[in-house]
Amino acid sequence: MENHPTWIKALLMVALVLSLALPTKTQAQKEDLPRVTAMAKFDLKAHRVIGKVTILVPASKKVRIVADSLVRIKGPKGKEGHFGPYAKPKRVTFKFSATFQNPATGSYIGPEGIVLPSSWFPQPEGLALYRLTATLPSRLTVVSSMDRVFQKKEGAKTTYTFYFPHPCKTIPLIAAPYHLSMAQAQGITLAVYLLEKDEDLAQRYLLAMAQYVKEYNDLVGPYPYRRLAVVANPIMETGYAFPTFTLLGRHVIRLPFILHTSLPHEILHNWFGNGVYVKGSNWCEGLVSYLADQRMAEKKGEGWRYRHRTLVNYQAYVTPDKDLPLIQFQGKYDPASQAIGYGKGAMVFHMLRKKLGDETFSQAIRELYKNYLFKEAGWQEIGTLMEETSGQDLSSFFQAWLYKRGVPWLQVRVRTAKAEKKGNYLVYITMEERGPQFPLQVPVIIETAKGKKKVTLDMEKKQVKAKAEVEGKPQRLLIDPDYDVMRRLTLPEYPPLVARVLGSGGFMVGGNSQVYTPLKAFLRQKGYREVDSSLIPLENTSQNIIYLGELPTNSPYLFHRPPKGASLYMEVQENPYHQEATVTWITSASLRETRRFLPKLPHLGAYQTLATSQGRLSTMEKPHFLRGIRIAIQDQAVGVNLKSLLSLAQVARAVSPSRVIFLGEEHPEYGHHLAQLDIIRWLVEHGHQVAIGMEMFQKPFQKVIDQYLEGKLDLAQFLKETEYFSRWGFNYKLYKPIVDFAKEHKLPIVALNISREITQKVAKEGLKALTPEEKKEIPQHLDFSNESYRQYLKRVYEAHGNSQKDIKDFEAFYQSQILWDEGMAQSIVDYLSRHPDRQMVVIVGKGHVAYGYGVPSRVERRGIQPCSIVILGNDQELDPNMGDYLVVPPSSEPPFSAKLGVIIKEDKDGLLIKMVLPHTPAQRGGLRKGDLIIRADRQRVKKVEDLRAILYQKNPGDTVKITIKRGKRTKTLTIGPFRTKEEKQKPYHHPKAETESKKNP
Ligand SMILES: [Zn+2]
Structure with a gap:
């Protein structure tokens, strides 16, 4: 089976038929193998099988006899044991009986049917040749590994003899009242065994099977058997691959996507796993995942996405305590072992293919099949073949990838210099692997002003340096954007999704209603601990947090609202303070809905947002992420530790949990407005419910703004009716991108300022000059107490203010300034109180937010928090108290505005x-x-x-x-x-x- 993307494959149980037997020496000749003749009779009502087994032990061979623990054996040595070596071939005979009445054991006999996957009678360990004869009621149809079957009906019973002249590790028996459909294709017989008559479905399967057999014939070599069947499991929801047939659960078999997910994977196991048998560690899940599942994605141009998901699963599930070197993988028993054996295994084959080239790689795969069909092969044989085919020494590659735990963690440094040739640059790249060293070939794309150049770094040691000459100024390194390397993902490549929540534990908060009881029990198993406090501050924990039920009132503004009609909603986000941790919200309307969702959850690892309605998944959203490791090449960095520099996106992320985000600008600086827009865009793209508060508009004009955003006014009317030019006056083109963005994304814009008439009057005559009518328009409480702010404004006033005839004196200036700040704070608080689901980005002059004095402290005083302050400015404003972040936008040409003069x-x-x-x-x-x-x-x-x-x-x-x-x-x-x-x-x-x-x- 594969790491299936969709929940329904939940139902597919783990199949380990391939690795049930322990490794033995390679047996080269059929003559050297034990020959087993088994006869079985069934009593369905009693859930019972009885029979006789004769094993011909070859001369000078030692054979160990094994059977399921439920099987009772009467033979020469009792239940199990070793036989041989004998001088001549020797026959050993056993009688056996067994009762299989509990489907949970994986084996079952009953009136509805029979499912006996392996070891249901005494048999030799390792490869052997089998002849099985079974007698059952005639109403059942029987399937086993077979090239042909002979039937003989006697009364109500039929005796089947299965002809299968190939070495195999065990022999299954499945029976049920089947509807059989058959076809001939590619020189073999195709068959579909369904429990309900459905000729359409059977035909779809027959068609797909013919197609896959042809495809793998071409890719690997001719199909090894004369028959291929798909069989519905009458008892359990399984996904087993046996030689010549695939056993799929009766519900699973009807799911349309199975035809291009599980089916090709299980069919390919006839070549690898049930054709070439596994010796020692299980390499075949990696190879089959790679050649079936990965290849299906690759043919659709989505190979990179498949490989990215492989890396995500590894990073999410393979915690250090669960890590294994690939050589120790036998079969999957949890998501971590699957991420290793299937995921890392597939990536090892991908890296081999990249290293050897497509042609050599596929030649080696064909050789593997040709040389080891019906024999056992291990990594050793695979390695030798790959070396022989390519002529390369691959010992260090296999040594590292098979025997080391973990994956490499790439660190990259880059610097540039001008080359001799005009317009050319030299790019010096230093790449280092943290943790264990693995041989890697890392694709690096150097993006320049003129184009792209691809280089490959051969990581044969821990640190490698490379130099490349490029045309045009280098702008960025893009490393491994197609996920050709098994490696640790960087944070921008590792988006918040369910796998990360389930992969490591943390805290759960809330969920006191019984609606969440089963969910909490499940999460406890995943390592989540309940905490009493209504909220753990996100700043203080780098562990995952899950909020159950109602969000705490002071929880961060990270989540969307559930879609209308959703009965259960789950959303995963990153902790903005600790990106390695997730913050998740799960809310459910009923216990029943929780119960219906829970079994699906482990299979929804690839999603970020899920909603159900009446037990069905109604929303399934995957997260957005950036492909490849991206390293911006900076012009130069002066006097600042570059390691501490944040990108604008990182700043946006860091302030994103705040209820109010102040972006303090210098009004005429176009670059400031573009940076503001980038932050708003980041928030919107990451699902934040943003409102934009703007100093530039005054409250009486809110209606006009709303009408413009609704498209009821054109731009000229909007500018005229907000009296923009007389009330604000800065080139509107400075703000236009922000307003346009708001309009396009239906973000509300909130006019924050009180009327200019009032602030001007106060500046001219002081607060006491306001009429009772005017006083109604201003906030009730004005706080004049901040002495530092008074001093700060005094400096401003003395620099600019006292020459202005519109201002009476400093006191009046101070009052008008406080009034202005308080008015904006009140507008922000009024809006956010009415819209508890929104957070506000405030576009405002930086004088109003610097040091938190002006608007921010007044918003917090009114009970809205947290607030973040981003100062837009330049590198001369490195004052740690001025705000939370200083953003230095590149200078941008201001937009043109025509003037008469x-x-x-x-x-x-x-x-x-x-x-x-x-x-x-x-x-x-x-x-x-x-x-x-x-x-x-x-x-x-x-x-x-x-x-x-x-x-x-x-x-x-x-x-x-x-x-x-x-x-x-x-x-x-x-x-x-x-x-x-x-x-x-x-x-x-x-x-x-x-x-x-x-x-x-
Ligand atoms: Zn498999």
């Missing part, structure tokens, strides 16, 4: 030009002081906004038609073309400065 005043009939600035489009186009602008591009302009909304649409090179009244004449002048160079606008962000800038369109 005039100072204007709104007048009764238009805009009166008070001054024309020199060397501007206005001057060049002939505008003069005293002109009254009445139209722009033929549209009537009355307010500054009207003109700016028109200019806003202009690109470099455009012109605008300005219609003016000059004295009694009306005149239209063409102004422009506008040039990028004249774009220079650095208004200061306090209110008085805004009024200045807005008059300079």
Whole structure:
């Protein structure tokens, strides 16, 4: 069986027919093998079999006789024992009887049918030749490993003699009232044994079987037997592979995906496992997983995804206490052993194929089959064949991969230098393996401004250095993006998913209702401990946490809301403080739903989000991850420990659990806005329910914003009706990407600021000047007590403020500033209280958030926390108290905004030009002081906004038609073309400065 992606394969039980027998010496000739003749009679009602076995022990061979513990044997030495060596071949005879009435033992005899997979009568250990004769009621059809079968009916009973002239390790017997469908293809007989009549299903199987036999004939060599069957198990939900047939559970057999998952895997076992037998450690699950399951994915272009999942499973399940070297793998008994024997085993064959090349590898596989068919082979034989076929010395490869535990953990350093040839660069790569050293061939792609270059690093020792010359400036190393190497995944490649939750224990919180009782029992087995506290702070634990039931009120903002109609919901996220740990939420509506979900859960390891409805899985989402190890190549790093530098995504992740995330900007810096957008985008992509709070909009205009986001207004109307240009005034293009993103992703934008009229009045005249009406619009409680903030604002005031005629004195300035902060804090708190499922990203000037003084402390005072502060700035602001993170965005060209170069005043009939600035489009186009602008591009302009909304649409090179009244004449002048160079606008962000800038369109 395979590590199956979907739950239903839960039902498939572990099959270890292949490794039931212990290894013996390779037996080369049929003459050297014991010959077994067995006769069995069945009493179905009594669950009983009785019979006689004769074993011909070859001359000078020693044979050990074994049987299932339920089998009673009467023979020369009692139950079991060794026979031989004898000088001549010798016959030994046993009588046996057994009762199989408990399906849990894996064997069963009853009126519904018979399932006897192995060792149900005394038989020699290792390979032997069998002839089985069985007598049963005629209503049952019997299947065994066979090339042909002879039947003889006597009364109500039929005697079957199975003809199977090939060495094998045991002989099974299955019987039930079957509906049999048959076909001939590829020179063999195909058969399907179903418990219900379903000719369509039988035909689908026959078709698929013919196709796989052809495929593996071509790939490995001709099918070894004359017959191939798929048989429904009448008793148990199994997935066993026997020579010449596959036994699938009666429910499993009907699942459509089995035809391209389990079926090819089990069929290929006829070549490896039941054709070439396993000697010693079990290599065949790795090879069959690789040639069947991996290859199916590869043919669809998804080989990398299959291999990535293999690496994920290994990392999730193979904890150090469960790790085994591959050489010790016998069969799977839990997800860890499966991740080793099937997963790591398959990857060893993949790495061999990459090392030897496709042709040599497949030639070696064909040789393995040809040379060892009906014989036993071990890793030793495989290694020798691979070496002989390729002419390479593979001893260190096999030595490491078979005998060492664990997987390599790659560490990479890179530096660059200019090469002699102009435009070329030298890239120096140092790659190191942490932990045990494994021979590896690691593909590395160097991405440059001009393209890509692929190199392969041959890791024959712990540290390897490589140098490559590339064209164009190197930007990034992409290491092993196709998962060609068995290795430890880096955190960005190792997304939060169920396997990680089940692979290692941790804490579970909540779930006091009995709805969760079976789930808690299950989780306890997986190593989860219940903790009383309603919440373990995520910062303080690097262990997994599972919240059961209601989320604690102060739990982190990590989870989505369950979809409508879901009865059970499970979501896995990463602990943002400890990425190696997961945080999971499981909530269920009923005990019944929990019970129905639980058996499926172990088979849903590849998913991040699951929901059920009426016991059926209604949502199954896989996590997003980045392919390959990615290493950005930095220009240079000055004075900072690069190991401590975080990417913007890491910053986003770190602040992501906060209820409020302040992104303090310098308004005119376009790079700041792009970084803000990147953080918002990260949050949205990681499932956060984000609202965007913006200082740039004032509360009375919330409705207009909502209408614009709903698509009811166009951009020009939006800008006009929010009075954006007169109330905020900075180039709207700075904020446009954020607003557009919000619109596209249906994120609410919350206007945070109180009306400019009020803050301006306070700045001019102080708080006491407000009317009772105006006082209603401001928060009840204003906190003036922060002395440090007062001092901080005093410095700001003295630097800019006291020259402003709009401000009365420092006291009034201070009051207006506090009012502004308190107003925004109140807006944030009001919104979040009404929307408990949201978290807010606040776009605000950094003066309002630096040191937490302005808005953040006032939000926390109102009971909303935690808050995170991200300061956008430059490397001169390395003050640890200023915020939680400093983000230094690359400088970006500000977006273009067209300007006339005039100072204007709104007048009764238009805009009166008070001054024309020199060397501007206005001057060049002939505008003069005293002109009254009445139209722009033929549209009537009355307010500054009207003109700016028109200019806003202009690109470099455009012109605008300005219609003016000059004295009694009306005149239209063409102004422009506008040039990028004249774009220079650095208004200061306090209110008085805004009024200045807005008059300079
Ligand atoms: Zn298998």
